[in-house]
Amino acid sequence: MSNRRSSSPVNGAKGAPALVSPWRASRERLRDRELKREAVIRAAAREFNRKGYHNTSLDDIAAALEVTKPTVYYYVTSKEQLLFECFVAGVEQIRAAFREARQLPLSARERLSAVLRHYGEAVASEFGWCMVRAEDQDLSPAMSRHIKSLKSEIDQGIRRLIREGLQDGSIAECDPKMTAFALAGALNWIAHWYREDQSLTGAQIASAFVTVFEGGLRPRRGPLGIESRTRRRRMRDALAR
Amino acid sequence: MSNRRSSSPVNGAKGAPALVSPWRASRERLRDRELKREAVIRAAAREFNRKGYHNTSLDDIAAALEVTKPTVYYYVTSKEQLLFECFVAGVEQIRAAFREARQLPLSARERLSAVLRHYGEAVASEFGWCMVRAEDQDLSPAMSRHIKSLKSEIDQGIRRLIREGLQDGSIAECDPKMTAFALAGALNWIAHWYREDQSLTGAQIASAFVTVFEGGLRPRRGPLGIESRTRRRRMRDALAR
DNA sequence: CTGCTTATTTACTCGTGGGTAGGAATGCTA
DNA sequence: TAGCATTCCTACCCACGAGTAAATAAGCAG
Numbered sequence: 037m038s039n040r041r042s043s044s045p046v047n048g049a050k051g052a053p054a055l056v057s058p059w060r061a062s063r064e065r066l067r068d069r070e071l072k073r074e075a076v077i078r079a080a081a082r083e084f085n086r087k088g089y090h091n092t093s094l095d096d097i098a099a100a101l102e103v104t105k106p107t108v109y110y111y112v113t114s115k116e117q118l119l120f121e122c123f124v125a126g127v128e129q130i131r132a133a134f135r136e137a138r139q140l141p142l143s144a145r146e147r148l149s150a151v152l153r154h155y156g157e158a159v160a161s162e163f164g165w166c167m168v169r170a171e172d173q174d175l176s177p178a179m180s181r182h183i184k185s186l187k188s189e190i191d192q193g194i195r196r197l198i199r200e201g202l203q204d205g206s207i208a209e210c211d212p213k214m215t216a217f218a219l220a221g222a223l224n225w226i227a228h229w230y231r232e233d234q235s236l237t238g239a240q241i242a243s244a245f246v247t248v249f250e251g252g253l254r255p256r257r258g259p260l261g262i263e264s265r266t267r268r269r270r271m272r273d274a275l276a277r
Numbered sequence: 278m279s280n281r282r283s284s285s286p287v288n289g290a291k292g293a294p295a296l297v298s299p300w301r302a303s304r305e306r307l308r309d310r311e312l313k314r315e316a317v318i319r320a321a322a323r324e325f326n327r328k329g330y331h332n333t334s335l336d337d338i339a340a341a342l343e344v345t346k347p348t349v350y351y352y353v354t355s356k357e358q359l360l361f362e363c364f365v366a367g368v369e370q371i372r373a374a375f376r377e378a379r380q381l382p383l384s385a386r387e388r389l390s391a392v393l394r395h396y397g398e399a400v401a402s403e404f405g406w407c408m409v410r411a412e413d414q415d416l417s418p419a420m421s422r423h424i425k426s427l428k429s430e431i432d433q434g435i436r437r438l439i440r441e442g443l444q445d446g447s448i449a450e451c452d453p454k455m456t457a458f459a460l461a462g463a464l465n466w467i468a469h470w471y472r473e474d475q476s477l478t479g480a481q482i483a484s485a486f487v488t489v490f491e492g493g494l495r496p497r498r499g500p501l502g503i504e505s506r507t508r509r510r511r512m513r514d515a516l517a518r
Numbered sequence: 519c520t521g522c523t524t525a526t527t528t529a530c531t532c533g534t535g536g537g538t539a540g541g542a543a544t545g546c547t548a
Numbered sequence: 549t550a551g552c553a554t555t556c557c558t559a560c561c562c563a564c565g566a567g568t569a570a571a572t573a574a575g576c577a578g
Contacts, residue, residue, distance in 0.1 A: 062546085065554075072555095088414040090331035093535055106538080107556055115536065145494055173329040201494070208496040214485035215494075221466025222459040229458065244455035252493020253386055253442070253456075255449040303576090306524075313525095334565055347568080348526055356566070520578090527572070534564090542557075548550090 073111045076101065078162065081122040085165040085231065089119055089174055119170055120179050126167025127186050129158035134193050143206035148197040149246045152219060156242025159226045164238075168227040191216055219249060314352045316342065319403065322363040326406040326472065330360055330415055360411055361420050367408025368427050370399035375434050384447035389438040390487045393460060397483025400467045405479075409468040432457055460490060 083092045133154030137147045172180040194216040201207025324333045339346045374395030378388045413421040435457040442448025
Protein backbone atom coordinates (compact mmCIF):
# COMPACT_ATOMS: atom_id res chain seq x y z
CA MET A 37 0.00 0.00 0.00
CA SER A 38 2.43 2.65 1.16
CA ASN A 39 5.30 1.56 -1.12
CA ARG A 40 3.29 2.25 -4.23
CA ARG A 41 4.10 5.90 -4.12
CA SER A 42 7.85 5.43 -3.79
CA SER A 43 8.09 3.00 -6.71
CA SER A 44 5.92 5.03 -8.99
CA PRO A 45 8.43 7.73 -9.94
CA VAL A 46 11.06 5.11 -10.84
CA ASN A 47 8.75 3.47 -13.37
CA GLY A 48 7.66 6.84 -14.62
CA ALA A 49 11.29 7.84 -15.24
CA LYS A 50 11.85 4.72 -17.41
CA GLY A 51 9.22 6.05 -19.84
CA ALA A 52 6.54 3.48 -19.09
CA PRO A 53 3.78 5.62 -17.61
CA ALA A 54 1.06 3.32 -18.99
CA LEU A 55 2.28 0.47 -16.84
CA VAL A 56 1.41 2.25 -13.64
CA SER A 57 -1.68 4.07 -14.70
CA PRO A 58 -2.27 7.38 -13.02
CA TRP A 59 -5.85 6.16 -12.56
CA ARG A 60 -4.81 3.32 -10.40
CA ALA A 61 -4.72 5.37 -7.25
CA SER A 62 -8.17 6.72 -7.85
CA ARG A 63 -9.52 3.23 -8.65
CA GLU A 64 -8.18 2.05 -5.36
CA ARG A 65 -9.70 4.95 -3.54
CA LEU A 66 -13.01 4.04 -5.09
CA ARG A 67 -12.59 0.51 -3.87
CA ASP A 68 -11.63 1.80 -0.44
CA ARG A 69 -14.71 3.88 -0.39
CA GLU A 70 -16.89 0.93 -1.22
CA LEU A 71 -15.31 -1.09 1.56
CA LYS A 72 -15.96 1.69 4.03
CA ARG A 73 -19.51 2.01 2.85
CA GLU A 74 -20.05 -1.67 3.49
CA ALA A 75 -18.51 -1.33 6.90
CA VAL A 76 -21.01 1.40 7.69
CA ILE A 77 -23.88 -0.81 6.64
CA ARG A 78 -22.63 -3.76 8.64
CA ALA A 79 -22.14 -1.60 11.69
CA ALA A 80 -25.68 -0.32 11.30
CA ALA A 81 -26.99 -3.88 11.03
CA ARG A 82 -25.22 -4.86 14.23
CA GLU A 83 -26.56 -1.87 16.13
CA PHE A 84 -30.10 -2.31 14.84
CA ASN A 85 -29.83 -5.92 15.82
CA ARG A 86 -28.76 -5.03 19.33
CA LYS A 87 -31.03 -2.12 20.10
CA GLY A 88 -33.66 -1.92 17.40
CA TYR A 89 -34.03 0.61 14.64
CA HIS A 90 -35.67 3.37 16.62
CA ASN A 91 -33.41 3.01 19.60
CA THR A 92 -30.29 3.31 17.51
CA SER A 93 -29.16 6.81 16.68
CA LEU A 94 -26.77 7.62 13.90
CA ASP A 95 -24.43 8.84 16.60
CA ASP A 96 -24.45 5.30 17.99
CA ILE A 97 -23.53 3.85 14.62
CA ALA A 98 -20.83 6.43 14.13
CA ALA A 99 -19.45 5.72 17.58
CA ALA A 100 -19.32 1.99 16.82
CA LEU A 101 -17.13 2.86 13.84
CA GLU A 102 -15.14 5.37 15.86
CA VAL A 103 -16.06 8.23 13.57
CA THR A 104 -18.59 11.02 13.78
CA LYS A 105 -22.10 11.28 12.43
CA PRO A 106 -21.36 13.39 9.36
CA THR A 107 -18.87 10.77 8.28
CA VAL A 108 -21.66 8.25 8.21
CA TYR A 109 -23.70 10.66 6.15
CA TYR A 110 -20.82 10.87 3.74
CA TYR A 111 -21.50 7.23 2.82
CA VAL A 112 -25.27 7.00 3.06
CA THR A 113 -27.94 9.57 2.52
CA SER A 114 -30.28 8.77 5.39
CA LYS A 115 -31.06 6.44 8.22
CA GLU A 116 -33.86 4.97 6.18
CA GLN A 117 -31.49 4.07 3.38
CA LEU A 118 -29.25 2.38 5.91
CA LEU A 119 -32.06 0.13 7.03
CA PHE A 120 -33.00 -0.56 3.46
CA GLU A 121 -29.49 -1.63 2.51
CA CYS A 122 -29.37 -4.00 5.46
CA PHE A 123 -32.68 -5.43 4.39
CA VAL A 124 -31.54 -6.01 0.85
CA ALA A 125 -28.34 -7.67 2.04
CA GLY A 126 -30.40 -10.19 3.97
CA VAL A 127 -32.92 -10.82 1.23
CA GLU A 128 -30.18 -11.40 -1.29
CA GLN A 129 -29.02 -14.45 0.66
CA ILE A 130 -32.48 -15.93 0.41
CA ARG A 131 -32.84 -15.23 -3.27
CA ALA A 132 -29.55 -17.01 -3.78
CA ALA A 133 -30.97 -20.00 -1.93
CA PHE A 134 -33.86 -20.19 -4.38
CA ARG A 135 -31.57 -19.97 -7.40
CA GLU A 136 -29.38 -22.70 -5.98
CA ALA A 137 -32.28 -24.99 -5.13
CA ARG A 138 -33.70 -24.71 -8.61
CA GLN A 139 -30.70 -26.68 -9.91
CA LEU A 140 -31.04 -29.58 -7.49
CA PRO A 141 -32.29 -32.90 -8.95
CA LEU A 142 -34.57 -33.57 -6.00
CA SER A 143 -38.23 -33.74 -5.17
CA ALA A 144 -39.94 -30.43 -4.55
CA ARG A 145 -40.17 -31.15 -0.82
CA GLU A 146 -36.44 -31.70 -0.62
CA ARG A 147 -35.75 -28.55 -2.61
CA LEU A 148 -38.10 -26.66 -0.32
CA SER A 149 -36.27 -28.00 2.70
CA ALA A 150 -32.97 -26.89 1.22
CA VAL A 151 -34.35 -23.41 0.69
CA LEU A 152 -35.73 -23.30 4.21
CA ARG A 153 -32.40 -24.29 5.67
CA HIS A 154 -30.68 -21.43 3.87
CA TYR A 155 -33.55 -19.18 4.80
CA GLY A 156 -33.08 -19.99 8.46
CA GLU A 157 -29.37 -19.38 8.24
CA ALA A 158 -29.98 -15.99 6.66
CA VAL A 159 -32.42 -15.02 9.39
CA ALA A 160 -29.89 -15.98 12.05
CA SER A 161 -27.19 -14.02 10.27
CA GLU A 162 -26.00 -10.50 10.84
CA PHE A 163 -28.68 -8.99 8.61
CA GLY A 164 -31.47 -11.27 9.76
CA TRP A 165 -32.94 -8.77 12.14
CA CYS A 166 -33.09 -6.02 9.56
CA MET A 167 -34.55 -8.28 6.93
CA VAL A 168 -37.22 -9.69 9.14
CA ARG A 169 -38.11 -6.71 11.23
CA ALA A 170 -37.80 -3.86 8.82
CA GLU A 171 -41.25 -2.47 9.32
CA ASP A 172 -43.10 -0.89 6.49
CA GLN A 173 -44.17 1.60 9.12
CA ASP A 174 -40.64 2.79 9.59
CA LEU A 175 -40.07 3.55 5.95
CA SER A 176 -41.25 5.96 3.32
CA PRO A 177 -44.03 4.71 1.05
CA ALA A 178 -41.63 4.19 -1.85
CA MET A 179 -39.20 2.03 0.15
CA SER A 180 -42.09 0.27 1.80
CA ARG A 181 -43.43 -0.76 -1.58
CA HIS A 182 -40.03 -1.92 -2.70
CA ILE A 183 -39.55 -4.03 0.42
CA LYS A 184 -43.00 -5.49 0.18
CA SER A 185 -42.38 -6.61 -3.36
CA LEU A 186 -39.15 -8.32 -2.36
CA LYS A 187 -40.87 -10.05 0.53
CA SER A 188 -43.71 -11.10 -1.70
CA GLU A 189 -41.30 -12.58 -4.18
CA ILE A 190 -39.91 -14.84 -1.48
CA ASP A 191 -43.36 -15.78 -0.28
CA GLN A 192 -44.42 -16.68 -3.81
CA GLY A 193 -41.27 -18.74 -4.22
CA ILE A 194 -42.15 -20.84 -1.20
CA ARG A 195 -45.74 -21.27 -2.30
CA ARG A 196 -44.55 -22.33 -5.70
CA LEU A 197 -42.32 -25.03 -4.24
CA ILE A 198 -45.22 -26.25 -2.15
CA ARG A 199 -47.46 -26.46 -5.20
CA GLU A 200 -44.78 -28.34 -7.05
CA GLY A 201 -44.58 -30.72 -4.10
CA LEU A 202 -48.32 -31.29 -4.27
CA GLN A 203 -47.92 -32.10 -7.95
CA ASP A 204 -45.02 -34.50 -7.68
CA GLY A 205 -46.51 -36.12 -4.59
CA SER A 206 -43.64 -35.27 -2.28
CA ILE A 207 -45.79 -32.96 -0.14
CA ALA A 208 -49.01 -33.94 1.56
CA GLU A 209 -52.32 -32.23 0.87
CA CYS A 210 -52.28 -28.70 2.30
CA ASP A 211 -53.18 -25.10 1.63
CA PRO A 212 -50.06 -23.65 -0.03
CA LYS A 213 -50.69 -20.12 1.20
CA MET A 214 -51.21 -20.97 4.86
CA THR A 215 -48.42 -23.51 4.83
CA ALA A 216 -46.01 -20.99 3.37
CA PHE A 217 -46.98 -18.50 6.08
CA ALA A 218 -46.45 -21.08 8.78
CA LEU A 219 -43.04 -22.15 7.53
CA ALA A 220 -41.73 -18.66 6.86
CA GLY A 221 -43.15 -17.39 10.14
CA ALA A 222 -41.38 -20.02 12.21
CA LEU A 223 -38.09 -19.19 10.53
CA ASN A 224 -38.55 -15.44 10.63
CA TRP A 225 -39.20 -15.62 14.31
CA ILE A 226 -35.68 -16.91 14.86
CA ALA A 227 -34.55 -13.31 14.50
CA HIS A 228 -36.46 -12.48 17.67
CA TRP A 229 -34.72 -14.86 19.97
CA TYR A 230 -31.47 -15.92 18.33
CA ARG A 231 -29.49 -13.09 19.95
CA GLU A 232 -30.27 -14.45 23.38
CA ASP A 233 -29.43 -18.08 22.84
CA GLN A 234 -26.47 -18.78 20.62
CA SER A 235 -25.95 -22.35 21.76
CA LEU A 236 -26.83 -23.55 18.26
CA THR A 237 -25.79 -22.26 14.87
CA GLY A 238 -28.34 -20.90 12.46
CA ALA A 239 -27.88 -23.99 10.32
CA GLN A 240 -28.59 -26.32 13.21
CA ILE A 241 -31.74 -24.47 14.15
CA ALA A 242 -32.95 -24.43 10.57
CA SER A 243 -32.34 -28.17 10.28
CA ALA A 244 -34.21 -28.89 13.48
CA PHE A 245 -37.14 -26.84 12.23
CA VAL A 246 -37.18 -28.54 8.87
CA THR A 247 -37.27 -31.91 10.58
CA VAL A 248 -40.34 -30.86 12.55
CA PHE A 249 -42.06 -29.46 9.46
CA GLU A 250 -41.40 -32.51 7.37
CA GLY A 251 -42.40 -35.11 9.89
CA GLY A 252 -45.16 -33.35 11.79
CA LEU A 253 -46.09 -33.82 15.42
CA ARG A 254 -48.28 -36.87 14.98
CA PRO A 255 -46.24 -40.06 15.13
CA ARG A 256 -46.02 -42.02 11.93
CA ARG A 257 -47.30 -45.54 12.04
CA GLY A 258 -44.55 -47.57 10.51
CA PRO A 259 -44.06 -51.25 11.38
CA LEU A 260 -44.56 -50.96 15.13
CA GLY A 261 -41.38 -51.35 17.11
CA ILE A 262 -41.42 -52.24 20.76
CA GLU A 263 -41.16 -48.68 22.00
CA SER A 264 -43.96 -47.57 19.73
CA ARG A 265 -46.28 -50.15 21.18
CA THR A 266 -45.26 -49.19 24.68
CA ARG A 267 -46.03 -45.61 23.88
CA ARG A 268 -49.45 -46.43 22.57
CA ARG A 269 -50.28 -48.35 25.68
CA ARG A 270 -49.07 -45.51 27.85
CA MET A 271 -51.31 -43.15 25.96
CA ARG A 272 -54.35 -45.43 26.42
CA ASP A 273 -53.56 -45.60 30.13
CA ALA A 274 -53.31 -41.85 30.35
CA LEU A 275 -56.60 -41.40 28.59
CA ALA A 276 -58.33 -44.00 30.75
CA ARG A 277 -57.15 -42.35 33.97
CA MET B 278 -78.80 5.08 32.75
CA SER B 279 -80.05 8.64 32.67
CA ASN B 280 -83.37 7.99 34.45
CA ARG B 281 -81.67 6.71 37.58
CA ARG B 282 -80.84 10.16 38.76
CA SER B 283 -84.36 11.49 38.31
CA SER B 284 -85.87 8.64 40.35
CA SER B 285 -83.33 8.98 43.14
CA PRO B 286 -84.86 12.01 44.86
CA VAL B 287 -88.23 10.26 44.99
CA ASN B 288 -86.74 7.35 46.95
CA GLY B 289 -84.83 9.75 49.11
CA ALA B 290 -88.01 11.69 49.95
CA LYS B 291 -89.66 8.45 51.14
CA GLY B 292 -87.16 8.27 53.99
CA ALA B 293 -84.99 5.45 52.64
CA PRO B 294 -81.63 7.17 52.24
CA ALA B 295 -79.72 3.92 52.84
CA LEU B 296 -81.35 2.42 49.76
CA VAL B 297 -79.66 4.98 47.55
CA SER B 298 -76.30 5.23 49.20
CA PRO B 299 -74.51 8.52 48.86
CA TRP B 300 -71.50 6.42 47.90
CA ARG B 301 -73.21 5.01 44.90
CA ALA B 302 -72.45 7.97 42.69
CA SER B 303 -68.79 7.81 43.58
CA ARG B 304 -68.71 4.05 43.05
CA GLU B 305 -70.10 4.60 39.61
CA ARG B 306 -67.62 7.29 38.86
CA LEU B 307 -64.91 4.84 39.79
CA ARG B 308 -66.37 2.32 37.42
CA ASP B 309 -66.60 4.97 34.73
CA ARG B 310 -62.99 5.75 35.27
CA GLU B 311 -62.02 2.13 34.84
CA LEU B 312 -63.98 1.92 31.61
CA LYS B 313 -62.26 5.00 30.30
CA ARG B 314 -58.90 3.64 31.28
CA GLU B 315 -59.60 0.48 29.33
CA ALA B 316 -60.71 2.54 26.36
CA VAL B 317 -57.38 4.35 26.47
CA ILE B 318 -55.51 1.05 26.47
CA ARG B 319 -57.54 -0.36 23.62
CA ALA B 320 -57.05 2.79 21.59
CA ALA B 321 -53.32 2.56 22.19
CA ALA B 322 -53.32 -1.08 21.08
CA ARG B 323 -55.09 -0.17 17.87
CA GLU B 324 -52.70 2.67 17.10
CA PHE B 325 -49.59 0.62 17.93
CA ASN B 326 -50.99 -2.07 15.72
CA ARG B 327 -51.44 0.32 12.83
CA LYS B 328 -48.29 2.37 13.04
CA GLY B 329 -45.95 0.69 15.46
CA TYR B 330 -44.94 1.76 18.94
CA HIS B 331 -42.34 4.33 18.01
CA ASN B 332 -44.37 5.85 15.22
CA THR B 333 -47.34 6.40 17.48
CA SER B 334 -47.28 9.53 19.60
CA LEU B 335 -49.47 10.03 22.61
CA ASP B 336 -51.05 12.85 20.69
CA ASP B 337 -52.15 10.27 18.12
CA ILE B 338 -53.72 8.11 20.78
CA ALA B 339 -55.41 11.09 22.33
CA ALA B 340 -56.70 12.19 18.93
CA ALA B 341 -58.14 8.72 18.30
CA LEU B 342 -60.11 9.15 21.52
CA GLU B 343 -60.98 12.73 20.65
CA VAL B 344 -59.32 14.09 23.77
CA THR B 345 -55.97 15.75 24.42
CA LYS B 346 -52.70 14.28 25.55
CA PRO B 347 -52.88 15.27 29.23
CA THR B 348 -56.18 13.45 29.44
CA VAL B 349 -54.42 10.28 28.43
CA TYR B 350 -51.84 10.93 31.11
CA TYR B 351 -54.67 11.24 33.58
CA TYR B 352 -55.30 7.53 33.08
CA VAL B 353 -51.83 6.11 32.54
CA THR B 354 -48.47 7.22 33.83
CA SER B 355 -46.35 6.75 30.71
CA LYS B 356 -46.22 5.49 27.19
CA GLU B 357 -44.25 2.53 28.38
CA GLN B 358 -46.95 1.53 30.80
CA LEU B 359 -49.45 1.75 27.99
CA LEU B 360 -47.49 -0.77 25.95
CA PHE B 361 -47.07 -2.98 28.96
CA GLU B 362 -50.80 -3.07 29.67
CA CYS B 363 -51.52 -4.01 26.08
CA PHE B 364 -48.95 -6.76 26.35
CA VAL B 365 -50.47 -8.18 29.50
CA ALA B 366 -53.95 -8.11 27.99
CA GLY B 367 -52.71 -10.28 25.14
CA VAL B 368 -50.76 -12.68 27.31
CA GLU B 369 -53.70 -13.18 29.61
CA GLN B 370 -55.68 -14.73 26.76
CA ILE B 371 -52.95 -17.27 26.22
CA ARG B 372 -52.62 -18.13 29.89
CA ALA B 373 -56.35 -18.75 29.92
CA ALA B 374 -55.89 -21.15 27.01
CA PHE B 375 -53.41 -23.18 29.04
CA ARG B 376 -55.70 -23.32 32.06
CA GLU B 377 -58.57 -24.44 29.89
CA ALA B 378 -56.55 -27.10 28.08
CA ARG B 379 -55.39 -28.62 31.33
CA GLN B 380 -58.95 -29.77 31.99
CA LEU B 381 -59.43 -31.52 28.67
CA PRO B 382 -59.46 -35.35 28.74
CA LEU B 383 -57.35 -35.62 25.61
CA SER B 384 -53.90 -36.72 24.56
CA ALA B 385 -51.13 -34.18 25.07
CA ARG B 386 -50.91 -33.54 21.35
CA GLU B 387 -54.58 -32.68 21.20
CA ARG B 388 -54.31 -30.46 24.23
CA LEU B 389 -51.31 -28.77 22.65
CA SER B 390 -53.28 -28.21 19.47
CA ALA B 391 -56.10 -26.69 21.47
CA VAL B 392 -53.66 -24.31 23.14
CA LEU B 393 -52.09 -23.40 19.83
CA ARG B 394 -55.46 -22.61 18.32
CA HIS B 395 -56.24 -20.20 21.13
CA TYR B 396 -52.73 -18.85 20.90
CA GLY B 397 -53.20 -18.08 17.24
CA GLU B 398 -56.48 -16.37 17.89
CA ALA B 399 -54.88 -14.22 20.57
CA VAL B 400 -52.07 -13.19 18.23
CA ALA B 401 -54.58 -12.21 15.58
CA SER B 402 -56.59 -10.25 18.12
CA GLU B 403 -56.50 -6.58 18.93
CA PHE B 404 -53.61 -6.98 21.38
CA GLY B 405 -51.70 -9.48 19.30
CA TRP B 406 -49.31 -6.93 17.91
CA CYS B 407 -48.42 -5.54 21.31
CA MET B 408 -47.97 -8.95 22.83
CA VAL B 409 -45.80 -10.28 20.09
CA ARG B 410 -43.82 -7.24 19.13
CA ALA B 411 -43.31 -5.51 22.42
CA GLU B 412 -39.55 -5.26 22.26
CA ASP B 413 -37.47 -5.56 25.36
CA GLN B 414 -35.47 -2.80 23.77
CA ASP B 415 -38.36 -0.40 24.00
CA LEU B 416 -38.89 -0.90 27.69
CA SER B 417 -37.16 -0.15 30.94
CA PRO B 418 -35.12 -3.00 32.41
CA ALA B 419 -37.73 -3.71 35.06
CA MET B 420 -40.60 -4.04 32.59
CA SER B 421 -38.38 -5.92 30.22
CA ARG B 422 -37.68 -8.51 32.89
CA HIS B 423 -41.35 -8.79 33.73
CA ILE B 424 -42.30 -9.31 30.10
CA LYS B 425 -39.57 -11.84 29.57
CA SER B 426 -40.75 -13.90 32.49
CA LEU B 427 -44.31 -13.93 31.14
CA LYS B 428 -43.07 -14.96 27.73
CA SER B 429 -40.90 -17.63 29.22
CA GLU B 430 -43.84 -19.02 31.16
CA ILE B 431 -45.72 -19.52 27.91
CA ASP B 432 -42.71 -21.08 26.23
CA GLN B 433 -42.26 -23.49 29.11
CA GLY B 434 -45.94 -24.38 28.95
CA ILE B 435 -45.61 -25.39 25.32
CA ARG B 436 -42.46 -27.39 25.96
CA ARG B 437 -44.16 -29.14 28.81
CA LEU B 438 -47.07 -30.20 26.62
CA ILE B 439 -44.61 -31.47 24.04
CA ARG B 440 -42.76 -33.52 26.65
CA GLU B 441 -46.06 -34.94 27.85
CA GLY B 442 -46.84 -35.85 24.27
CA LEU B 443 -43.54 -37.67 23.96
CA GLN B 444 -44.42 -39.58 27.12
CA ASP B 445 -47.93 -40.58 26.18
CA GLY B 446 -46.87 -41.34 22.63
CA SER B 447 -49.13 -38.81 20.98
CA ILE B 448 -46.20 -36.75 19.69
CA ALA B 449 -43.41 -38.09 17.52
CA GLU B 450 -39.77 -37.95 18.57
CA CYS B 451 -38.52 -34.37 18.53
CA ASP B 452 -36.52 -31.78 20.42
CA PRO B 453 -39.04 -30.07 22.71
CA LYS B 454 -37.18 -26.79 22.80
CA MET B 455 -36.75 -26.36 19.07
CA THR B 456 -40.21 -27.64 18.35
CA ALA B 457 -41.73 -25.17 20.77
CA PHE B 458 -39.80 -22.35 19.10
CA ALA B 459 -40.98 -23.41 15.68
CA LEU B 460 -44.62 -23.65 16.68
CA ALA B 461 -44.73 -20.43 18.66
CA GLY B 462 -42.75 -18.62 15.97
CA ALA B 463 -45.14 -19.54 13.21
CA LEU B 464 -48.07 -18.34 15.29
CA ASN B 465 -46.37 -15.19 16.54
CA TRP B 466 -45.61 -14.22 13.01
CA ILE B 467 -49.29 -13.96 12.26
CA ALA B 468 -49.17 -10.58 13.98
CA HIS B 469 -46.88 -9.34 11.21
CA TRP B 470 -49.18 -9.98 8.31
CA TYR B 471 -52.69 -10.40 9.65
CA ARG B 472 -53.47 -6.69 9.34
CA GLU B 473 -53.02 -6.87 5.62
CA ASP B 474 -55.02 -9.94 4.83
CA GLN B 475 -58.18 -10.37 6.84
CA SER B 476 -59.79 -12.87 4.51
CA LEU B 477 -59.60 -15.48 7.25
CA THR B 478 -60.39 -15.26 10.94
CA GLY B 479 -57.70 -15.81 13.52
CA ALA B 480 -59.31 -19.13 14.41
CA GLN B 481 -59.25 -20.32 10.81
CA ILE B 482 -55.60 -19.43 10.42
CA ALA B 483 -54.69 -21.12 13.67
CA SER B 484 -56.54 -24.27 12.62
CA ALA B 485 -54.81 -24.36 9.27
CA PHE B 486 -51.45 -24.02 11.00
CA VAL B 487 -52.20 -26.74 13.50
CA THR B 488 -53.15 -29.07 10.67
CA VAL B 489 -49.77 -28.47 9.04
CA PHE B 490 -47.91 -28.94 12.31
CA GLU B 491 -49.67 -32.16 13.18
CA GLY B 492 -49.45 -33.81 9.80
CA GLY B 493 -46.15 -32.52 8.50
CA LEU B 494 -45.19 -31.93 4.90
CA ARG B 495 -44.20 -35.47 4.05
CA PRO B 496 -47.17 -37.50 2.87
CA ARG B 497 -48.25 -40.28 5.16
CA ARG B 498 -48.28 -43.73 3.62
CA GLY B 499 -51.62 -45.14 4.50
CA PRO B 500 -53.15 -47.91 2.38
CA LEU B 501 -52.33 -46.53 -1.04
CA GLY B 502 -55.33 -45.08 -2.82
CA ILE B 503 -55.35 -44.54 -6.52
CA GLU B 504 -54.30 -40.91 -6.31
CA SER B 505 -51.43 -41.72 -3.98
CA ARG B 506 -50.02 -44.18 -6.47
CA THR B 507 -50.46 -41.69 -9.27
CA ARG B 508 -48.57 -39.12 -7.24
CA ARG B 509 -45.71 -41.47 -6.58
CA ARG B 510 -45.41 -42.27 -10.25
CA ARG B 511 -45.48 -38.57 -11.12
CA MET B 512 -42.68 -37.97 -8.68
CA ARG B 513 -40.56 -40.74 -10.19
CA ASP B 514 -41.18 -39.25 -13.62
CA ALA B 515 -40.18 -35.82 -12.40
CA LEU B 516 -37.01 -37.18 -10.87
CA ALA B 517 -36.13 -39.15 -13.99
CA ARG B 518 -36.56 -36.13 -16.26
C1' DC C 519 -73.62 29.78 48.15
C1' DT C 520 -68.91 27.90 49.36
C1' DG C 521 -65.56 24.82 49.03
C1' DC C 522 -63.66 20.23 47.59
C1' DT C 523 -62.91 16.60 44.07
C1' DT C 524 -62.77 14.97 39.44
C1' DA C 525 -61.88 15.55 34.69
C1' DT C 526 -60.05 17.89 30.96
C1' DT C 527 -57.90 21.72 28.74
C1' DT C 528 -54.24 25.23 27.06
C1' DA C 529 -49.75 26.24 26.90
C1' DC C 530 -45.65 25.23 27.95
C1' DT C 531 -40.41 22.71 28.91
C1' DC C 532 -36.75 20.14 27.33
C1' DG C 533 -34.05 16.32 25.66
C1' DT C 534 -33.09 13.72 21.72
C1' DG C 535 -31.84 12.79 17.30
C1' DG C 536 -32.00 13.35 12.13
C1' DG C 537 -29.81 16.09 9.14
C1' DT C 538 -26.63 20.09 7.45
C1' DA C 539 -23.22 24.08 6.73
C1' DG C 540 -18.89 25.02 6.36
C1' DG C 541 -14.26 24.39 7.37
C1' DA C 542 -9.86 21.71 8.06
C1' DA C 543 -6.80 18.00 6.95
C1' DT C 544 -4.85 14.88 3.42
C1' DG C 545 -3.26 13.75 -0.78
C1' DC C 546 -3.14 13.62 -5.76
C1' DT C 547 -2.26 16.29 -10.26
C1' DA C 548 0.01 19.64 -13.02
C1' DT D 549 4.31 25.41 -5.80
C1' DA D 550 -0.65 26.11 -6.60
C1' DG D 551 -4.95 23.94 -7.25
C1' DC D 552 -8.46 20.48 -6.98
C1' DA D 553 -10.83 16.40 -4.97
C1' DT D 554 -11.62 13.43 -1.17
C1' DT D 555 -12.56 12.65 3.46
C1' DC D 556 -13.70 13.77 7.93
C1' DC D 557 -14.65 17.00 11.69
C1' DT D 558 -16.79 20.87 14.76
C1' DA D 559 -20.66 23.24 15.50
C1' DC D 560 -24.86 23.97 14.56
C1' DC D 561 -30.36 23.87 13.26
C1' DC D 562 -34.82 22.37 14.08
C1' DA D 563 -38.80 19.30 14.37
C1' DC D 564 -40.92 16.14 17.11
C1' DG D 565 -42.61 14.05 20.99
C1' DA D 566 -42.69 12.67 26.04
C1' DG D 567 -44.08 14.61 29.91
C1' DT D 568 -45.83 18.70 33.09
C1' DA D 569 -47.73 23.07 35.32
C1' DA D 570 -51.46 25.44 35.98
C1' DA D 571 -55.94 27.02 34.79
C1' DT D 572 -60.78 25.78 33.98
C1' DA D 573 -65.18 23.34 33.75
C1' DA D 574 -68.36 20.33 36.04
C1' DG D 575 -70.20 18.15 39.49
C1' DC D 576 -71.22 17.00 44.54
C1' DA D 577 -71.23 17.82 49.98
C1' DG D 578 -72.46 20.55 53.60
